[in-house]
Amino acid sequence: MKIICSKENLLEGINIVQKAVSSKTTLPILEGILIEAGDRVKLTSNDLEIGIECYVEADVREQGAIVLNARMFGEIIRRFPDAEVLIEVRENNNVVIECENSRFEIRGLDAEGFPALPTIEKKDGIKISQGLLKDMIRQTIFAVSTDENRPMLTGSLFEYKDGKFTIVSIDGYRLAMRCFEPEEGKETESAERKLVIPGKTLNEIAKILQQVDDELYIYAAGNQVLFDMGNCIVTSRLLEGEYLNYMSIFPKDHETKVTVNTKDLLSCFERASLVITGEERRYPVNLDITEEKMIITANTEAGNVREELRTDMEGNLLEISFYHRFFIEALRAIDNEMIDIYFTTSLGPCTIKPLQGNDFAYLILPIRR
Amino acid sequence: MKIICSKENLLEGINIVQKAVSSKTTLPILEGILIEAGDRVKLTSNDLEIGIECYVEADVREQGAIVLNARMFGEIIRRFPDAEVLIEVRENNNVVIECENSRFEIRGLDAEGFPALPTIEKKDGIKISQGLLKDMIRQTIFAVSTDENRPMLTGSLFEYKDGKFTIVSIDGYRLAMRCFEPEEGKETESAERKLVIPGKTLNEIAKILQQVDDELYIYAAGNQVLFDMGNCIVTSRLLEGEYLNYMSIFPKDHETKVTVNTKDLLSCFERASLVITGEERRYPVNLDITEEKMIITANTEAGNVREELRTDMEGNLLEISFYHRFFIEALRAIDNEMIDIYFTTSLGPCTIKPLQGNDFAYLILPIRR
Numbered sequence: 001m002k003i004i005c006s007k008e009n010l011l012e013g014i015n016i017v018q019k020a021v022s023s024k025t026t027l028p029i030l031e032g033i034l035i036e037a038g039d040r041v042k043l044t045s046n047d048l049e050i051g052i053e054c055y056v057e058a059d060v061r062e063q064g065a066i067v068l069n070a071r072m073f074g075e076i077i078r079r080f081p082d083a084e085v086l087i088e089v090r091e092n093n094n095v096v097i098e099c100e101n102s103r104f105e106i107r108g109l110d111a112e113g114f115p116a117l118p119t120i121e122k123k124d125g126i127k128i129s130q131g132l133l134k135d136m137i138r139q140t141i142f143a144v145s146t147d148e149n150r151p152m153l154t155g156s157l158f159e160y161k162d163g164k165f166t167i168v169s170i171d172g173y174r175l176a177m178r179c180f181e182p183e184e185g186k187e188t189e190s191a192e193r194k195l196v197i198p199g200k201t202l203n204e205i206a207k208i209l210q211q212v213d214d215e216l217y218i219y220a221a222g223n224q225v226l227f228d229m230g231n232c233i234v235t236s237r238l239l240e241g242e243y244l245n246y247m248s249i250f251p252k253d254h255e256t257k258v259t260v261n262t263k264d265l266l267s268c269f270e271r272a273s274l275v276i277t278g279e280e281r282r283y284p285v286n287l288d289i290t291e292e293k294m295i296i297t298a299n300t301e302a303g304n305v306r307e308e309l310r311t312d313m314e315g316n317l318l319e320i321s322f323y324h325r326f327f328i329e330a331l332r333a334i335d336n337e338m339i340d341i342y343f344t345t346s347l348g349p350c351t352i353k354p355l356q357g358n359d360f361a362y363l364i365l366p367i368r369r
Numbered sequence: 370m371k372i373i374c375s376k377e378n379l380l381e382g383i384n385i386v387q388k389a390v391s392s393k394t395t396l397p398i399l400e401g402i403l404i405e406a407g408d409r410v411k412l413t414s415n416d417l418e419i420g421i422e423c424y425v426e427a428d429v430r431e432q433g434a435i436v437l438n439a440r441m442f443g444e445i446i447r448r449f450p451d452a453e454v455l456i457e458v459r460e461n462n463n464v465v466i467e468c469e470n471s472r473f474e475i476r477g478l479d480a481e482g483f484p485a486l487p488t489i490e491k492k493d494g495i496k497i498s499q500g501l502l503k504d505m506i507r508q509t510i511f512a513v514s515t516d517e518n519r520p521m522l523t524g525s526l527f528e529y530k531d532g533k534f535t536i537v538s539i540d541g542y543r544l545a546m547r548c549f550e551p552e553e554g555k556e557t558e559s560a561e562r563k564l565v566i567p568g569k570t571l572n573e574i575a576k577i578l579q580q581v582d583d584e585l586y587i588y589a590a591g592n593q594v595l596f597d598m599g600n601c602i603v604t605s606r607l608l609e610g611e612y613l614n615y616m617s618i619f620p621k622d623h624e625t626k627v628t629v630n631t632k633d634l635l636s637c638f639e640r641a642s643l644v645i646t647g648e649e650r651r652y653p654v655n656l657d658i659t660e661e662k663m664i665i666t667a668n669t670e671a672g673n674v675r676e677e678l679r680t681d682m683e684g685n686l687l688e689i690s691f692y693h694r695f696f697i698e699a700l701r702a703i704d705n706e707m708i709d710i711y712f713t714t715s716l717g718p719c720t721i722k723p724l725q726g727n728d729f730a731y732l733i734l735p736i737r738r
Contacts, residue, residue: 072646075643076640076643079636079639081636101678102637102640102675103674104673105673267448268471270448274444275473277441303474303475305471305472305474307472309470
């Protein structure tokens with residue numbers, strides 16, 4: 001193998017595939033990046049959960065393949081000046097890497113030993129812009145469960161139905177939902193699909209996605225999913241089983257509705273949480289909802305805090321308490337300036353929604369005072 | 370005690386004094402900030418090695434003093450909106466902190482229990498600009514020893530002599546020296562002084578110092594030193610004993626002199642260090658100094674690297690090896706574009722200097738190949 005490639009292009013590819021390189025493994029080959037030079041040059045990483053392939057523009061002088069330690073390879077390229085880089089495989093998998101007056105010789109591993117990524121047919125894809133998917137993941141991923149006793153909840157549901165695309169995360173105490181309905185007139189695809197994608201995969205995908213309008217396609221087959229960003233492809237296993245029927249969790253009606261500024265409410269919760277140190281779950285943040293304002297309090301051994309927030313309220317007065325982190329994480333995920341919060345009783349879930357439309361819904365269970 | 374103060378001013382003061390709050394202590398009072406309201410408001414922290422006092426503009430309604438937990442106090446003020454903050458001490462050291470619609474009540478500690486800072490007479494100070502001192506510390510602190518068996522070397526020497534101010538750090542294998550000589554005509558003070566200031570103190574001082582021309586004064590008395598920045602005062606103990614006679618360490622003459630671009634040489638060393646992983650000291654970086662270029666190599670089990678760098682050379686050809694980190698840290702500290710490196714023999718120290726003047730000197734011992 002012999003290729004010539006700009007430092008910039010190579011580094012961009014390495015930075016992407018490095019996200020699926022194993023950091024804790026006893027198999028040295030999983031700490032590596034597979035470089036394959038055919039008609040084009042492809043970098044591949046695979047930690048056996050997630051695989052990433054990335055095409056890099058390069059001049060292929062001699063076809064071939066090699067695996068290089070990802071950390072070492074990345075550091076070498078990163079430290080090179082902005083110039084052309086030559087990579088050449090010599091005898092015994094010795095690899096020469098040259099750039100201007102620098103010359104490295106490091107040992108590679110045989111490409112044969114690198115675990116192949118699953119092949120997934122690119123058929124019936126869900127199409128969505130990169131930036132939008134990045135936002136939708138950010139706005140739901142925090143509610144993915146970490147409880148391995150309920151394995152289906154350690155992933156997010158991707159649902160595609162009647163042209164509407166929805167991501168849902170549930171951890172047993174709260175739910176985060178984000179929808180996207182393409183405007184009318186845009187092409188919609190008919191096939192209905194439900195995929196449950198591991199939280200770990202979504203974390204890595206969200207890091208790779210750029211805040212741009214470029215489209216990507218999501219394909220699934222068997223227990224595998226593929227995110228196709230053009231030059232870069234991420235594959236991951238899917239979680240197998242039935243996801244919760246999330247629509248049945250939302251309360252049908254409400255007793256109290258409060259309209260409030262998102263950032264102001266977030267600040268109140270953040271300040272209230274300051275006195276909740278140590279065993280945080282023991283202490284709730286209390287809301288007293290009156291006609292003109294919401295009074296937010298917390299009382300712990302560390303101290304007391306009391307916040308007043310002007311609100312618009314409809315319905316019954318209410319006293320209700322929450323675990324502060326659930327509210328803070330939902331409020332931080334919301335970009336809208338104003339929100340509506342729907343309450344049932346002091347023991348029933350509350351739902352945070354936008355003033356108009358159904359773009360998102362955050363459901364949070366209260367705790368007893 | 371009752372004071373009213375802008376959030377901004379208060380937070381600025383807290384951020385400074387927080388640097389001398391103990392993080393690991395069994396004495397809760399050392400985790401606190403002392404607030405004293407007399408004619409002015411003063412914040413004080415003291416971890417028994419370093420003490421910081423900071424004056425904050427405030428409206429004193431009632432004189433008094435209290436100690437508040439630094440972490441909690443800092444977080445509360447940080448989370449407040451940009452507005453006026455009221456701090457009032459009630460019965461039993463309960464402290465009310467209010468800002469707009471937020472109200473905290475936390476427990477304070479009696480100010481009586483807070484350890485007093487040493488008093489140092491402000492006499493015969495060394496005057497220097499904040500930005501310059503910040504630079505001088507940055508350019509020498511990395512060579513302070515961490516070896517407690519040679520306690521004097523765990524600090525830097527501050528020498529003031531004939532109007533010239535010098536900072537020196539030595540760790541047994543290398544030396545970093547930075548000088549400042551005020552231009553002629555500027556007032557010079559006559560008293561000669563040698564202070565050895567602990568590395569930990571210098572680290573904190575460097576963080577507090579701003580990149581500005583404002584002057585500060587350094588005063589010393591007994592085994593204490595005081596840095597007076599006007600609104601903010603840092604006190605620290607001094608190391609007691611005789612510092613090495615550093616001038617005697619520099620070689621009197623040289624056999625080889627190389628003139629080289631600082632950043633280029635740094636890049637070569639940084640790349641060469643990439644193959645030196647694990648037990649790094651075992652593997653040297655080798656320099657082959659020829660008439661037109663320097664060849665920099667490293668060979669380890671991880672791989673080989675070879676760098677070529679064009680240089681101007683006078684004197685004897687030379688092969689010499691170094692521990693990479695000593696060169697990298699010295700080169701990173703140098704702001705000059707070009708440097709001269711003076712070599713004696715392959716076993717004698719080399720000295721890095723500016724092309725003109727004597728603003729700095731870095732001396733590094735070689736290692737055997």
